[in-house]
Amino acid sequence: MNKPLSSFRPAYVVGIGLHPYQRMTETPYPVLGLAAVREALGDARITWGAVESVYHGTALLGMASTRAMLKHLGGTGIPMQQVENASASGSTAFRLAAFEVATGVCDVALAVGVDKPSARPLAGSQTGIRGIEGGRIVPFTHFALLAQRYMDRHGATPEDFARVAVKNHGNGAHNRYAQRQQVRSLLDVLNDPPISGPLTRLQCCPVGEGAAAVIVASEAAIARLRIDHRRCVRVLSSAQRTEVVYEESSNFDAELTRQTTAQAIAEAGITPADLDVIELHDAFSVEEIFYLEAMGVAREGEAPAMLRDGAFDIGGDVAISPSGGLLAMGHPIGPTGIGQIAEIARQLRGEAGVRQHKNARMGLAHMVGVGAVCVVHVLGMS
Amino acid sequence: MNQELSHPDLYRSDGGDSVVLLGMSCAACGHVAFPRQHYGCEKCGAAGDALRNVDLHSTGSLASYATVHMHQAKTIAAPFVIGEISLDAGPTVRATMVEATDADMEIGARVAGRLFPAPSSVDATSSKFELRFCLLEGRS
Numbered sequence: 001m002n003k004p005l006s007s008f009r010p011a012y013v014v015g016i017g018l019h020p021y022q023r024m025t026e027t028p029y030p031v032l033g034l035a036a037v038r039e040a041l042g043d044a045r046i047t048w049g050a051v052e053s054v055y056h057g058t059a060l061l062g063m064a065s066t067r068a069m070l071k072h073l074g075g076t077g078i079p080m081q082q083v084e085n086a087s088a089s090g091s092t093a094f095r096l097a098a099f100e101v102a103t104g105v106c107d108v109a110l111a112v113g114v115d116k117p118s119a120r121p122l123a124g125s126q127t128g129i130r131g132i133e134g135g136r137i138v139p140f141t142h143f144a145l146l147a148q149r150y151m152d153r154h155g156a157t158p159e160d161f162a163r164v165a166v167k168n169h170g171n172g173a174h175n176r177y178a179q180r181q182q183v184r185s186l187l188d189v190l191n192d193p194p195i196s197g198p199l200t201r202l203q204c205c206p207v208g209e210g211a212a213a214v215i216v217a218s219e220a221a222i223a224r225l226r227i228d229h230r231r232c233v234r235v236l237s238s239a240q241r242t243e244v245v246y247e248e249s250s251n252f253d254a255e256l257t258r259q260t261t262a263q264a265i266a267e268a269g270i271t272p273a274d275l276d277v278i279e280l281h282d283a284f285s286v287e288e289i290f291y292l293e294a295m296g297v298a299r300e301g302e303a304p305a306m307l308r309d310g311a312f313d314i315g316g317d318v319a320i321s322p323s324g325g326l327l328a329m330g331h332p333i334g335p336t337g338i339g340q341i342a343e344i345a346r347q348l349r350g351e352a353g354v355r356q357h358k359n360a361r362m363g364l365a366h367m368v369g370v371g372a373v374c375v376v377h378v379l380g381m382s
Numbered sequence: 383m384n385q386e387l388s389h390p391d392l393y394r395s396d397g398g399d400s401v402v403l404l405g406m407s408c409a410a411c412g413h414v415a416f417p418r419q420h421y422g423c424e425k426c427g428a429a430g431d432a433l434r435n436v437d438l439h440s441t442g443s444l445a446s447y448a449t450v451h452m453h454q455a456k457t458i459a460a461p462f463v464i465g466e467i468s469l470d471a472g473p474t475v476r477a478t479m480v481e482a483t484d485a486d487m488e489i490g491a492r493v494a495g496r497l498f499p500a501p502s503s504v505d506a507t508s509s510k511f512e513l514r515f516c517l518l519e520g521r522s
Contacts (some may be wrong), residue, residue: 006423129417129419130389130391130392130417130419131392131417132392132393132403132476132477132513133464133476133477133478134460134476135455135463136450136453136456136458136464137455137476138454141448141450141464143448143449143463143467145446145447145448145464145476146446147448148446148448148489149445149446149466149489150449152446152489156424193451193452194452195450195451196448196449196451196453197448197449197450197451216485244422244425245413245425250445250446250466250474256472282474351458
């Protein structure tokens, strides 16, 4: 029997920290990770000694990366482990931390994500089952095929997809942690070098390096450590699913998103209309359109018109990817899902500065990953 | 005609112009899939004798297409056109199209697989053949 997160005691995000996402440098990964963890500890105003458990979302660093980094905070002997779940590695690490606190296994857990780009092949290429594509169909072409079908079915245009990038680059321009911090016009996006189908370079996320950290705590720990309860954001639900054989086989990420989001929203006891901010997996611009419709935020075929009318802007009906999303904030893999949680916590606390979506009370974080896997969290401010 | 194929584990000539894809079907649940594997049915988990080899004719309709303008691998020259094909036999496959541009492509158009000399072996004495899909005359 599956028990939802809400059936256990409350778990809260009490501290957030990031190292800026950036192009790969010579900086060793512990420098990235330690900056994010120290910022999160400072944000929660607690010390490293209060942390009782660590889940480290990382897909590319290799074996045994966690203690080699965190020992520099001083050895306390607490359990630490790496969590690899493709693009959802960080989201999965956060889920495990939230469940560990909610179920009472510990009172304070750290979810941290750190990665640097690597050329290591995916295990999926080593299953012994080959396809006919011969490496010619990479993710951007998968999404270009889905984009062409969407245009054919709904009369959408390349401009409709480009507007996602315009919005998210605009948001990222105000985020000091974002890899891309430049406002881009519709023409900038459309005239950028074409990559595949209607997708231009600025509609494909940059994969660089970075780190993100989130501290999860119970009410008991919040009281004991005298953490400011007004800055604590409750984790209302956590859903994780994997792909099955779908009737609509090509856009499996959207089908998986539909099911996983429905579960997360139901467990939180809300409807899509209750959401104020959403951070979603916009690795490619067209994905934002697909997933908003799969989540029930927009009706099928209507997301482009809502986007054009400003419904998804900061200050609109629901702010989509106020951080800049994967497109502008970047997608360093392990950190990405934890960075989403940090952005939603910042928004719900009302601490997002010029990126602040007014009166944000309810947020949703969504990642899909190769596999396909999907992880969705709902966070709320009481 | 004795053609050496780039991927004889994935497809073969149907004896005429066209190509059959080497697929599988599950006797337990009816799921038809490509490529062929014997690890277990992705839909119901059946294994062993339940998994049957079936030949899937390569005719179908174009479900989508995309011109790929750049590719990271230096061995793959861009641009080229990828098609998503709904095979009449059931599964959806994605493959390289013969056409150099997508100008004449239309979702729903009839397509089929053909064997063409692999670009890398055009000048070699014994050229290998590989699968490409192409638009058929007389659209749907």
